[in-house]
Amino acid sequence: MPELLHQQLMTMARHVRDPEHHEPPPGIEARRLAVYRELFFGNVESLLSGGFPVIRASLPAGQWQLLVRTFYADYRCSTPLFTEMAGEFVAFLDEGAGELAGLPAWLAELAHYEWVESALLLSDADxxxxxxxxxxxxxxxxxxxxxxxxxxxxxxxxxxxxxxxxxxxxxxxxxxxxxxxxxxxxxxxxxxxxxxxxxxxxxxxxxxxxxxxxxxxxxxxxxxxxxxxxxxxxxxxxxxxxxxxxxx
Incomplete structure (x- = not known):
């Protein structure tokens, strides 16, 4: 049973992250799945919009949405902490942002610059x-x-x-x-x-x-x-x- 539950959860997680490439788990109403997808993506997009306001305002809306969706679907964060998601997004951009085309050359540096403020505000270094x-x-x-x-x-x-x-x-x-x-x-x-x-x-x-x-x-x-x-x-x-x- 634990193994079956794990498989079901992973199927659900893969679909919620990337519904275009992963089938939904069986037996769940499509309307409910849509709520889950929008809720999880909306939380991530909201966090990144707050952490990178200049980037959010400087990119066309469609490009920003595609950038966040690519990060959400493809990048594997090394921490579960929401407070460290901005640093993970910086690492994602440093690695090439999934080879997305058309991104401005200054994007990774601007992301690091915006991240520095939150990193210092949250720092507990002695x-x-x-x-x-x-x-x-x-x-x-x-x-x-x-x-x-x-x-x-x-x-x-x-x-x-x-x-x-x-x-x-x-x-x-x-x-x-x-x-x-x-x-x-x-x-x-x-x-x-x-x-x-x-x-x-x-x-x-x-x-x-x-x-x-x-x-x-x-x-x-x-x-x-x-x-x-x-x-x-x-x-x-x-x-x-x-x-x-x-x-x-």
Whole structure:
């Protein structure tokens, strides 16, 4: 009996997800099946519309519906949590969205940009142990777990129903997303040095001086000049709460 019930449930689930390719289970009234199909799809579409309002508004209605239906029917999520569905949708777009034709080239990046806000709002990450007054040059600077440096090929913060670029600009969009004490996520633009420094701080644990020397060598700049600018930048980032201080 448990095996039979499992088969019936799987038949029902496959039909509800993709009625065009899977027959309905026998013995269930067509009207009832239609209610189930619309109810489940409507919940998913509503969740994604709320999580990706710019994408929803920027795509033609038919294309958005097809995109959501393809995700709903074909993509296998790794989590049952509704709060993580937006992240699964981002992964779906990163993988090519089921090879759907005609999708804008900026779609995956815009989805990631929209997802970042909800990810930071829901984050329960703990800040690492740190010394808020530590020496930022000789100590190991630590970036807040609620501050994310971001880099995009497309101008994701500008895309809207009225602005949908056909070509990516020459310069990437360098941004900082940070959940502040007001429990809101704030986005700001980053200069190339600030983005490179924050990315370096996240990737390896070494002194602030070593980070700045490596950045200077990478761009062929004078170490002392970068050291002076970099220290001022680290101090400013600490004042903003982006850099917590140094490793305790």
């Amino acid at each position: 800040e690492p142990a740190h010394d808020p007054d530590g020496d930022l040059l000789e100590g190991v600077p630590l970036v807040s777990s609620l501050a994310w440096p971001l880099a995009y090929q497309w101008p994701v913060s500008e895309i809207s129903p009225g602005y949908q670029p056909d070509q990516a600009p020459a310069q990437p969009s360098l941004l900082l997303a940070q959940r502040k004490a007001d429990h809101k996520v704030h986005f700001s633009r980053l200069a190339p040095l600030a983005h490179a420094l924050l990315s370096s701080l996240q990737e390896q644990a070494c002194s602030g001086r070593e980070h700045l020397h490596q950045l200077a060598d990478a761009i062929g700049a004078d170490r002392q000049a970068i050291l002076s600018q970099g220290l001022a930048l680290l101090v400013n980032l600490r004042e903003q709460g982006v850099v917590l201080g140094t490793r305790a």
